Amino acid sequence: MLKLVENRKTWVFIGGLIFALAVSFMGSGLVGSAQAKTYKQYVASLPDGCQPVPRECFEQAVAGKTFAMYDWAAWWPEELYKGFEKEFGIKIVRDNYPNLDEALAKFRLNPKTPYDFWLTNPKSVWYMKNWKLLETVNHDWIPNVNRYLAGDVKEASWDKGYNYTVLTTLGYDAYVINKNFINKDDSRIPSWKFLFEGWDVYKDRLVMRNEMNRVIGNTLKYLGYSLNSTNPKELKEAEDVLVRLKPHIMAFNSWPKRAVMAGEVWIVEGVVHDYLSLGKLAGPENPFVPCYPPKGCLLSPMLVVMPKGGNNPAACHLFLNYLYRPDNFATLINGVAYGHGHTGVNGLIKEKVVKWMTPPEAGYREKCEVLLPPAFTGQGEKLRAAIWEKLKK
Amino acid sequence: MQGEQDNICIELRNLVKMFPGVTAVNHVNLKVKDREVFSLLGPSGCGKTTILRIIAGLETADEGEVLIGGQVVNEVPPYRRDCNLVFQNLALFPHMTIGQNIAYGLERKRVAKNEIKKRVNEMLEFMSLEAMKDRYPVQLSGGQQQRIALARSLVLKPSCCCWMNPWRHWTEN
Amino acid sequence: MVAAKNDMKRKTHLHLLPTVGPITIWIFFFVFAPVAVIVAISFFATGSGGEILPRLSLENYRLLLFGGSEYPRAVIRSILYALVTNLICLGIGYPMAFWISKYGGKFKALLLFLVIVPSWSCYIVRIYALKQLVGYPGILNDFLLNLGLISSPINILYTPAAVVLGLIYIWLPFMVLPIYASLEGINPSLLEASLDLGATPQWQFLTITLPLTKGGIFGGAILTFIPALGDWLVPLLIGGNRVWMAGNLIEHYLVVRGKIAMASSMAVILTATVVLLIYVFIKLGGEESMERIV
């Protein structure tokens, strides 16, 4: 052993090999991978009903060579990225964050971070807008989005004026039960009451999100209040509920999928689509049942923004336009099974995915709320943080 | 002491010790009488130290017998043998004072506290190192350290005391 | 630092600059300076949106220590977890080091290697591995159930015990290494001398081996205690995030809430605690405990 460790040649060899491998790979990574199309070829290759981005946008994007994205690892289907790289010869440099707060903190401390594309939530959008760190979207450059994105989600509460964001997916943050373990006939089931009061059934079998705004927001919703409430009395009530619930919570886990699949967890609070699409891996029959409480739940839109400091904003427009092409958008939705605002993909989505991505009740979305500034700024934030700290002792 | 009946203190019979590739001790027979000063001389690596270590019980002999005071002690662990070593590198315990070093063996023999104190002081006096009692070994010179090592063995009043390489530290005096 | 630099200039020692020069500069710019910045920031007031106001105040400390914050409790809890971790690590690590050193023979290097190797794998992978093993239902539970040793699955995950288990799992090798080094550093003739002077093996262990490895023990204690105290991933991933340690609160304030000044004050308090504890360890363990680190 020592001989081997002390043998200079061994280490020089191993070290050199690793270094050469890494350097050569990084080097090759910077060179555009595929043969880029010309604008004409691009326009000609588009499927029916799709519109190209203007020549100006295309040329800027291709000249930029790379496109820096900041999103979740292993969430969106890989084909989307691969397809984009192949079609335009633009190299995607992807970074992944473990949670959006961490990503926001990075921007807070290091304002001009050169990302062209950031997949984020309304909270980050609000802060980034306040810090004047967002580029405006050039609507002339995203004809597909203009054409297909539904009007009611274009100009929504998270981006009044529709200047900075483009919606990708809409998640419903309610809860999911595993029918293998839970009696589906319990009358309380689709309501919040089951999540917050069904201890008899699921003691220690409940996992909640590890995000204070979501957990406290859904608790407020259970109590019948707005999830953006700043009323200390209402928040105190929510605190009492959570303190009572805590001994029965297995974990505030940001890593629940494995546990849910393994049957460790029977009830999970979170974005329902995640678990429904997960269920297809669980065997022939999907064991997960979505529960959309009639009072409504938290709606969590994933928005694309362009931080200031990005090197290739044109590529972001190009990517958004590419994403909103019905075939590509269908790939996305078939992969993640989230709700969305695309009006042109209805026929392209698999039947079961449609079932996973939509609430059973028409017009349910109107009952849901999006987290808005009162919840995560000033007094609202302070009260929530205090509750959260108390819960973690 | 016990060995006085025939006045033989240490006896080795046909002692053999082999290390991988070397036979360190090859059929050695010797007798050391009580109160005798017996020296083993020889070139380095000829097995002197090994013999002493076998006598003290730190090595086991492959063949032959070791007798201390007329009794075969091959199976007796070192801490029960009435024989003490002064090590080549002295092996003073660095974390103990001189006094504690000397008292170490006595404490194990369940000698009374006062008795220990008395005998340690006597020994220090005998070695004329009274002033060093509360110092640590590293604070002493080589010659002083050697005297302490000797004192540490002699204070137990063993029937024999084996001294490895006695001139090594003999730089002073 | 300044003294060292002046001295270097005065002596213009030819060898000093190229040897300790780089690390001095490095430590000054990339260790001292950031820590100083954090200490400075901790004395600034925080605005309502988390921004740092250009006004000196002790407000952060007042809020943390006397304002009914959960932080002091989290610090005490962290110390407690770290201490338990440390003691159990010592309880397993010392016998392991002793065993390798005494009975390892020619396999010593391999045996030691086997202790260190798991610590070479990625932190997250290791926690994931542990989670997979002790889950509920998990492989360990299945195994014990099949053997009939337990009648119903035991729930280890997501409890404070799981946090301690995770911490031990991660940091155990760092306890074994320094103890092994100091065991190997004992001059074998000292052990022989004590046997020769009448000490039984047990007595020898208590009077010679244990005192002589004190440095290793405290070195190992420092190496396991400090990272365990500041850990935030283990409570997050294996403790189910139900109970926070000090590190989690710091991360929460710095990253989630963006209150930099507040997080800095927390960091200063935790660092002060750690430095104090290290000081105690070094005092107890002597100079050697410092040398045995690494």
Add this chain to the structure above:
Amino acid sequence: MKILNARRINTIVSMIGYLFVWAPIVVLAIFSFNASAYGVKWESLTIKWYVDLFHTPEIMQAVLRSLLIASITTIFATAIGTLAGYGLYKYKFAGRRFLRMSVLLPITVPYVIMAGALLVYFTRIVHIPLGYPAIIIAHISFSAPLAVFVTLGRMQRINWSLEEASVDLGANTLTTWRKVTIPLLLPAIFASAVLIFPWSFNDFTVTYFVAGVGTTTLPLYLFSMLEYSLKPVLINAISLIFIIMPILLIMLIYLSKARTKHGS
């Protein structure tokens, strides 16, 4: 009898220790061949996860980034640390003790604090771009002390009269360094490298705080993957390929060497 008992207890505790340290990793490795992506129940043997792994460029990229960072860190940190260890041991100067204590600082302050401090420092004070420069600088700050202490430990066991003898025999300082000092320090240098490389490769906390554009390393990727990935079993596969394989290789080489030596 008593001795035997003590020894037996010692052996048992050590075995428990080994089992504890290794069982999770071995189980992880075995389950990487399990057909179920989530299961803790064995389904059937498969190598599809390994195929998947090599078809996920993101993972390969993350691994190579980690390798690059770890190689550069190892080279610089070992150099700086070894030099400092040498200087700290050989020369007496005012502030030596202080410097030694300061070197200890980065490994004694909790990682989350040092990492946070570096993030604030890099972004607000010195404007070092987050990403490779920041990660590598931070890693060197954390790992150079390891090399310092390894070197210091080694220096104590070296017979320095060799160096003096070399000077005495007429060699100049540089030749002495090249011919005597560096060969004497080689074990320490390699030991440092062996410590630092995995540290840097596996570090999560520090990298998490100072990573920038295009520097998602393997640990960061894994951490992000935990939220949405539908194939957490990939972690098992990663662990086997990048952690266990090299270890097994080294052990095999070691064992084969030991055998040939024994045979001759």
